Amino acid sequence: MTHTLRIYLRLLRVQFRSQLQYRASFVFLLFGTGLTASLEFASLALVLQRFDTIRGWTVAEVAFLYGLVEIAFGLMDMVFSGFDPQRFGLEVRKGTFDQILLRPISPTVQVLGSDLALRRIGRILTGAAIFAFAISRVSIAWTPVKLVLVPVMVVSMVLFFGGLFMIGATIAFWTVESIEVMNIVTYGGAYVISHPMHIYQRWLRGFFTYILPAIFLNYYPALFILGKTDPLGVPAWGPYAAPLVGVGVLLAALWFWRFGIRNYQSTGT
Amino acid sequence: MRLFLEIFIRSVRRQMTYRATILAGLATNYIFGLFRIAILLALYGDRQSVAGVDIDGAVTYMVLIQALIGFLSMFSWFDLMQSVYTGEVSGDLLKPISLYTLWMARDLGRAAVQFVFRGLLIFALYLPFFDLAYPAGAGQWLGLAIVIVLGWAVSFSWRFLVNLFAFWSPNALGIGRFLFILSWFFSGFLMPLRYYPDWVVEIANLTPFPYMMNVVLDVFIGVLTGPDLFAVVMVQLAWIAALGLAGQVVLRAGVRRLVILGG
Numbered sequence: 258m259t260h261t262l263r264i265y266l267r268l269l270r271v272q273f274r275s276q277l278q279y280r281a282s283f284v285f286l287l288f289g290t291g292l293t294a295s296l297e298f299a300s301l302a303l304v305l306q307r308f309d310t311i312r313g314w315t316v317a318e319v320a321f322l323y324g325l326v327e328i329a330f331g332l333m334d335m336v337f338s339g340f341d342p343q344r345f346g347l348e349v350r351k352g353t354f355d356q357i358l359l360r361p362i363s364p365t366v367q368v369l370g371s372d373l374a375l376r377r378i379g380r381i382l383t384g385a386a387i388f389a390f391a392i393s394r395v396s397i398a399w400t401p402v403k404l405v406l407v408p409v410m411v412v413s414m415v416l417f418f419g420g421l422f423m424i425g426a427t428i429a430f431w432t433v434e435s436i437e438v439m440n441i442v443t444y445g446g447a448y449v450i451s452h453p454m455h456i457y458q459r460w461l462r463g464f465f466t467y468i469l470p471a472i473f474l475n476y477y478p479a480l481f482i483l484g485k486t487d488p489l490g491v492p493a494w495g496p497y498a499a500p501l502v503g504v505g506v507l508l509a510a511l512w513f514w515r516f517g518i519r520n521y522q523s524t525g526t
Numbered sequence: 527m528r529l530f531l532e533i534f535i536r537s538v539r540r541q542m543t544y545r546a547t548i549l550a551g552l553a554t555n556y557i558f559g560l561f562r563i564a565i566l567l568a569l570y571g572d573r574q575s576v577a578g579v580d581i582d583g584a585v586t587y588m589v590l591i592q593a594l595i596g597f598l599s600m601f602s603w604f605d606l607m608q609s610v611y612t613g614e615v616s617g618d619l620l621k622p623i624s625l626y627t628l629w630m631a632r633d634l635g636r637a638a639v640q641f642v643f644r645g646l647l648i649f650a651l652y653l654p655f656f657d658l659a660y661p662a663g664a665g666q667w668l669g670l671a672i673v674i675v676l677g678w679a680v681s682f683s684w685r686f687l688v689n690l691f692a693f694w695s696p697n698a699l700g701i702g703r704f705l706f707i708l709s710w711f712f713s714g715f716l717m718p719l720r721y722y723p724d725w726v727v728e729i730a731n732l733t734p735f736p737y738m739m740n741v742v743l744d745v746f747i748g749v750l751t752g753p754d755l756f757a758v759v760m761v762q763l764a765w766i767a768a769l770g771l772a773g774q775v776v777l778r779a780g781v782r783r784l785v786i787l788g789g
Contacts, residue, residue, distance in 0.1 A: 279697055281700075282695075282697040282699075282700045283700075284700075285700030285701055285703075285704055286700045286703070288704065289700060289703045289704045289707060292704065292707050292708070293707050293710075296707060296708075296710065296711045296716065297710075297716060299711070300711060300716040300717045300722075301717075303717075303721075303722050303723060303726055304569065304717050304721045304722065305569075306723055307576060307577065307721055307722075307723070308569040308570070308571075308576065308721075310571075311565070311568050311569050311571075312568045312571060436550065437547075437550040437551055437553070437554050438550060438553055438554060440554050441553075441554055441557045441558070445554075445557060445558055445561060448558070448561055449561055452565055452568075456564065456565065456568030457564045457568075458564060461560070461561070461564060
């Protein structure tokens, strides 16, 4: 266990070194990822000047949801970038995944350590700024429970989206190329839960409640923390289910990933 | 002209071999469009009209944006940049056609396939589920056709220019991505410009970006008509000329720096 951890950390050190080699390009990539997140939010915030609220939520309240998702997705995208289906599909296609299987170290750890997209820090920082804007503008009656809930939400979302990345990567074992449809639940899921869930039509909310229960990651705990009245009738445990969803999805993904490796057939390239 | 046509036809054929990829992209664009429609309708709330755009117009906005992504290659286009890095550009420079015209023919082929198999198809797939707004009258349809073609030309000239950074930097992808993201905001891709405060629109109008996508949206739903439409077409032509010229000048300077490594 400690051996595996040491190897993981060493792999990460390699990533640090190689990515910081070209400083100027790295800075541009950093600003690029930060800019994406901030322009997308700015566009919503500017439009809200005209529309005022989005079904009763002010720009600061939406920023609470939005900021947390940006932080979490950025973190996830950095830590799990080895499993990014787009990247991993290429690995399967080129046959480089075969090399990983030949080494006497857990393939999961090797894939995790194969990339650490440091440029995502740009997105994480932007998310933090959006979140800071939110809590400076909304008066929240903080309690110890609420204070603990915020980091729990972030970690749960990291595990949740990380799990989805792993599932997408595993599917690439069979399809060989990355499947763009997976983007709908990863990037699309993050987009959907960045906004208050009661604005969506029934079918869409239903999908993200019963099939992929992302509604518990952000919306329900946010309702509780912000003290908003709940239009959907959440059960009393609703705000606390985030870790269950996060861990659950990651465990399912791990199981599927192992299953995929057992049935892996190389492309022979 | 014959050469242009030949390259165009080859490019169309090449694009057609990526049918599966186009369909996958289509599915993603389509479903993202549903999310975006839901959010815009939530913003409308109980209002019937905002900034002169009614509900049908608002839905149509989102449908069009999603339908135009592939056609205008909104997310990225670094084909020319890659050809500089691989050295293929040296072969292209030897061809009896200017690099600009060559890539224009290639991109037109790409855009045409994306327009039909992604754009029109996405639009058709929204039709049964939403009430959309359409251009009123033959004149408006004609204006739309012109604005779409010129919008592609503005977009291509700009993308060509961005790719030329490759002649100066061995890793121009960073700056390239940066500029593309900027274009999302100012082209109306993130939100149609009409919904923004006036000062944002004024800034946007100083850039070429609204003339790629946003004007197409406005002409389609009918909030841009008559003399205003005519003026927009003139600005589009001016941008094509300016960006095209800049492309020629920068290219000439870049080619002089080009060193191809043999191998």
